[in-house]
Every structure is written in C-alpha cells, then in structure tokens.
Amino acid sequence: MGVLPVLLALALFALFATALPRVAAGEVLRYAWDWVPSLGIALSFVIDGLSLTFALLISGIGTLVLLYSNTYLAGHPQFARFALFLTSFMLAMLGLVLADNLIALFVFWELTTITSYLLIGFGHETEKGRRSALQALFVTGAGALAMLAGFILLGVTAGTFEISEIVAQGDAIITDSMYLPILILVLAGAFTKSAQFPFHFWLPNAMAAPTPVSAFLHSATMVKGGVYLMARLYPALSGTDVWMWTLTIAGGFTAVFASVLALRQTDLKQALAYTTLMALGTLTLFLGQSGGYAMTAFVSFLIVHSLYKAALFLVVGCIDHGTGTREADVLGGLLRPMPVTALAAALAALSMAGLPPFIGFIGKELMYAGAIRAPSDPWLVTGAVVAASALMFAVAGVVGFKPFWRPAGGEMPIKPHEAPWPMLAGPVLLAILGLAFGLLPGLLQVPLVNPTVAGLMGEAADPKTLQLWAGVNLPLYLSGATIVAGGVLYALHRPLRRALTAADAAAPNFDRGWDRFLDGLKAFAKWQTRIVQPGVLRAYIFITFATVLAATAGTLLVTAALPAVPDFSTVTWKNVALIALIIAGALITAVTHSRITAMAALGVVGIGIAVLFIVFSAPDVAITQLLVETLIVVLVAVALLRLPTLTAHGRPRFRPWDAALGLGIGTSVTLVLLAVLEAPLDRRLSDYFEIASWPDAFGRNIVNVILVDFRALDTFGEIAVVVIAALSAYALLRTTKEKDPE
C-alpha cells in the first residue's frame, strides 16, 4: 500500500515537469472552475514561475519523503493513517501554491494547518506530542483567521478575489486607505505560518513529529507557505516603507536570533529546526527588499534551502534510525558504519555551509550581492545575512560533519548500522542535486529563476545570473569572511553552547509564555462559565431572559423609536375576553403556591394564544400550539405527580427581580411588535407564496407548502435540531440515572 502515495507524488512531479518548457518561455498557465460564482469565488489555479518552483519542490521532495517514510515507519501500527495524512498534506500544499483565488488559497492554507496538526500529533500518546500539535494549530490558525479578514478586505478593495487580477493593480492598492489594515492582517497570517519572531516558538516544538514530517512540512514546504504568500502578493503589497521595514526587521531579527539559538541545541533535529527559522527569516528579509539581486537571491535561496535542509533532516532520521539517538555530543565515528549517509550528509552540509562548487555557494553570493544593494539599510541587512551565514556554517559542521568524522562522545543506544536504500535515496538524491545545480546553475536559471523573478518584479524584471565565479568582488570577500568566522564558531561551538544555554535560560521564554497565556485563558473561561452557567435552571432562565431584555430594550432605547399608541377601535369584545383570559392565566401562574395550579394556569395561557391564532385564521399554527401545550401540561403534570411535594413556605412569597424581569420582557416585546407593525408590511413574499403555492407546488395549504417545499432546507435544519436536542436530552437523563442508582 505504501507504494501508492509515492507513485502519486511522482506522477504529480512528472506532470508539473511537463509545464517547465512553457513556463520557461514566459507563459502563465491558468485553469479555472466556478465555485461560488455569486461571491466571486472560483477554483482557479495558476502555474507561473513561483508556483511551479513550489509545486516541483513539494511533489519532488514529497516523492522522496513518502518513499523514505515507507521504511522509516515500516511496521508502525498506524502507518496507513500516517501515509494518508502525509499525502493529504501534499495535495493541500499543492493547492495552496497553485491557487489563484484568495478564498481558495485560504481553504488550502487551512487544510495544510489541519494536516500539519494531525502529523505533529501523530505521536499523540505523549503529552509533548499533543501539546506541540495544539500549539502549532492555535498559532497558525489564529494567524490564518487574521489573514482571512485581510483577504476579504483586499478582495473588496481590489474588487476581485482573483490573485492574478489583484497583483495587476498594486499601485492602486498601496495608496488605498485600507492598505495598512490589509497589510497587517495578511502579514499576521504569513508570519505565524512561516514562524517569524515573535511567533517562532511553535516550529521547534513541531519537531515532535516523525522526522520525515519535519523534513517535508516543517522545513521544505509548509512553513514556506507564509513566504510564498508574501511573494505571491509582493507585486500588490510591496513598494512601501511599511512593507520594507516590517519584513526587514522581522526577517533579519528572526534570522540572526534563530541561528544563534541553533548553535545552542544539542539535539540535531532541534538544531535543524532553528536553522529552518533562520532560512525563513532570510527569505522574509529579502522579500522586504527590491531589485534584481534581492529577488534572484530570494528564489535561489528558496530552492537551495529546500534541497539541503530536506536532505539533512532525512540524514538525521537515518542517524536516529541507525543509532537510536540524535544527541550531538554522543554521536560520532559514523563514517565507517554509515558511509552512504555520511556522503549525503557531507554534500548537503557543504551546500548549507555555502562552499563552492555547491548551489549553496551561489545562493549565498547572490544574497550578499542583494544585501549590499538593499534599499532599506545595506549595513543592517548585510550584517544580518553575514552573521546568520557564519552561524549556519558552524551548524552545518555540527550536523553534517561531526557525527561522521569525529570520535563518538558516548555510548549509542543501538550499534550503528547503515539505513536501507529507500531511506538513503532521498538524502543522496537531494544532496547530489545540490552539487549538480551548483555545477550547472543554468538548469535552474531559465526554467525557474527567471520566470519567478519576472512574476515578482513585473516588467522591470532583471534576473541576475546564477554563477559560481562572479569575479573578485565584495560578495566574494564577504564569503571568505563568513568561512573564517564560521570555522572559528565551529571550533568553539562547545564553550559557546554552554554560554548560550546559560543566556537562554535567563532570557524570556516564549514557549513558557505561551503556556501562561493558555492557562490564563482557561482560568478566564472557567470563571465566566461559573457565573453564566452555574448549573441551576432558574439562574439559566434568568440569564437568558435578562440577555433578551437587554438586547431588545437596548435596541429600542438606542434607536429611540417608541411606537405610537395603536388604534383600538377595531378591537372586538371577543378579543378582549381572550386577552383577559391569557392575562389571568399568567397572573395565576405567577402568584399561586401550588405547582399543579401553576401548570394548569400556564396551559390556559397557551390555549388562549392558540385560540387567538384561530381568531386570526392561522389554523396550522393554532393546532400545533394546542398540541404542544397539551403535551407540556401532560408531561409536567406527570413529573410533578411523582415529585415529593414542596410546601408553600419553601418558596419566597415575593421575588422582585423575577417580577421586574417578567414585566420588562413583556413590555419590550410589546413595544417591538408595535414598532414592527408600524412599518408597512412587505407582502411580496406572502403574495408570491399565495400565487405560486397551487400551480408550482400543487398544495393549497400555504403553511405546509412553505414548510415542506419552498423552505424545505430550513425545515430539514429544524428537524435535525429536534433530533439532536432529543438525543442530547435523552443522554442527559440516562447519565444521571447511571451515576445515581436508586
């Protein structure tokens, strides 16, 4: 069974690959189907440079990760579930990057959030797994809600939800008064998804997921969803100082902050998680800039990072599988028992470190070239990128070099052994691609980089060349400095780690802050539940009706439209008698000391109302009212008969609050009804039903025709509610019985 998802992913990869020549020629492919045409929502997809780059990464890495999982989780009792989640995620992610409609994009976005939740929580037997999954869901879900609001604002401002039409009117959007709210809301979604500071804390925790998931979702694809969104909307939203500085500061800070913390980790997977944060920060940083170098650097680093990071994650999975541990201080000497893994790790780490002739080097050179030309502040951007790259160099050594080439620091739980070929295929292939693209950068240049840059920059696009040797220039010097600094950092990484651990313990901890926030929220929920739902029926009824009173009376007061005194001349004595009967029934109910009398009196009220319905010729309503009244009286009478008798002095004689509430409700409802009657009655609908009932629906009883034909969907909803209410009440009655056997 496990082979089917692999074949599906491979087929998708092949399908997208066939689009390469056309996209390379500058074509943009669009496919659209109507979804909710009345709201302007279409299921439309676009294949341009950006979405094709992502689609190829998703389906390509997806193929390798699915193949890898087949062995990594072989024999796991819930493997089928895992494969289903992972395949669903892949399809949702493809939908996200291909969607050309804001609403469709949002739906796919949430689908990736949900599948990510399920995958992080795959090990749901552990407290940590559950907590991490929920945290990721809450953080990204909250961001996505803000983003939805932003999308709606953006769609309304632009007059369309089609992304390709929105990005075409970027100049109009950035001058619109709604630009700032749109930007803040959309960035809230992008920053939470792509784990930008201060929403970064969920991503390292998401490493509770099985390693293939971390490689796929939380490094190569899903977390880049936010970056993708920013890139997709770049032509529409960029070009302002707010955009530039928000992305520069958030991205730059995240990049440096995360790469420092990466060096602090001893768990290889955690270290990689923080370097992923660094990469996301760097990508955000470059989206904050403009110009050909920054954009080319963005695209190339996006591809470079996905290749080496997925490879390294899979390598760490192999190490975990082969030795039983991921602790950097324990691992060592794995070159001899795991030679193929060591080769893949070395190639991927060299690309991550940014050494020639790997694609990582080209990516880094372009980043430096973009950084020194940054429109925000070249010193700041260059400093951040150089610092982060030097730290990356050191982490690459810790992850890809040290476990294989240095002696072991402790006893490994399992005698090291090489992983089987399906687990090696992924990392080896991805690592070799990193080398191949480095030697032949033209493979990426024409089909992917150029069209993507063109999509980002529009007509002014000037994609820069990906090349190993760009001559002796400032980026080359910076690269040299990076390598030296990185080497020193690697050599000193043990004492540095100790110092960082101490500093980290003293610094404010966002993860613990999250816990406190959740605890506070729960305490608040508990407090207000105790007040609003104390478990006493009378209190519930009081609160419900008090709320109704506040709402109706408040509306009446605010609109200040007190209705005029109606004309009483048409009132007949028959009606007056009926009303008097109802009032008498209500009064008796309120003042009597006997429950039976109260029930009977309440029945009089109900039947009086039923008769009123008959007087005003609504027999269907009257019959229903009569039957319901009968049933209620019978039911409550039965219940009362069997209850122990309550003596009259058990109840207070006068309850002023209840009386005030009752009078208030009665008055406000009367006023509302009078106000409603003052407005001219819109009879269009009634007229339509009267005319259409017989010819269209073959029924003469309009009430029934409305119920079962014209408004059948509403009726269906109502009877569904009836069934749910009956079942819930039934369950409640049964539960109390079991708990309290007589």
Place this chain on the structure above:
Amino acid sequence: MNSIILRVGTRYLSGLLLLFSIYMLLRGHNEPGGGFIGGLIGSTGFVLYALGCSVGEARSALRVLPQNIAMAGLGIALLAGIFAALFGDALFTGQWLFVGGTKEEGGIPISTVLVFDIGVYLVVFGSILSLVFAMEEEI
C-alpha cells in the same frame, strides 16, 4: 397511574389518535395538518398509552426504539431532498408524479414532498417519545 378507566380507554384512544395523525399528515398539503402536527398527535397517542398502562408496555407496542424512529425520519427527509438531484434540480426541489391522469384530471399525487413530510412526522414522533419515555422511566 392506577386507573382502570384510563387504562382501558387509552387502548382504543391510542389507536384512534394514531389513525388520526396519519390522516392529518396526508391531508396536510391542502388542508390544515402536515408532518409536524401529525407527529405531535401520533406521539400523544403513545404518551397516553405510556401514562395509562406503563412505559414498558408502550415500548413493546412501539417495537422500535423511538430514537431510531427519529433518526430514520431525518434520513428519510434527507433522501427525499437529495432525490431531486437525480433529476438535475436543486436540492429539496419537490418531484411529482400523478398516477392515473394529470393534476387536473384528479390523478393521485405522489411526491417527494410527501416523503419529506413523512420524515418530519417521524422526527417529531420519535423525538417526543424518546424524551417522554426516558423521563417517565427516570422519575
């Protein structure tokens, strides 16, 4: 309730009420009545039976769990609504068939609308009875 009059009376009354409820259900499209009212009347018959004799007897007379009746009613109503989709109409569009002549010639109408109303009847009937029986047994 230990009233022999009530016990004997309800045996006949319940049957009559049930018959009357079906009459109300069927006439509903043209005269006052329909699924809601029919269901209420029908359940009244069984409520009386449960009061007069016992819940156990009422349950065995009903043979089926009332909750199942309610849920089956919901399913029937849903199926009646989906049926329209087979003919390319929007959901819950009534589908009509006149047996033995057209509408004007006095053919007997058979429709998904009636099936839907039967679903409503069963929902109301089953929901009320599951509540009443449970309450009777509880108290």
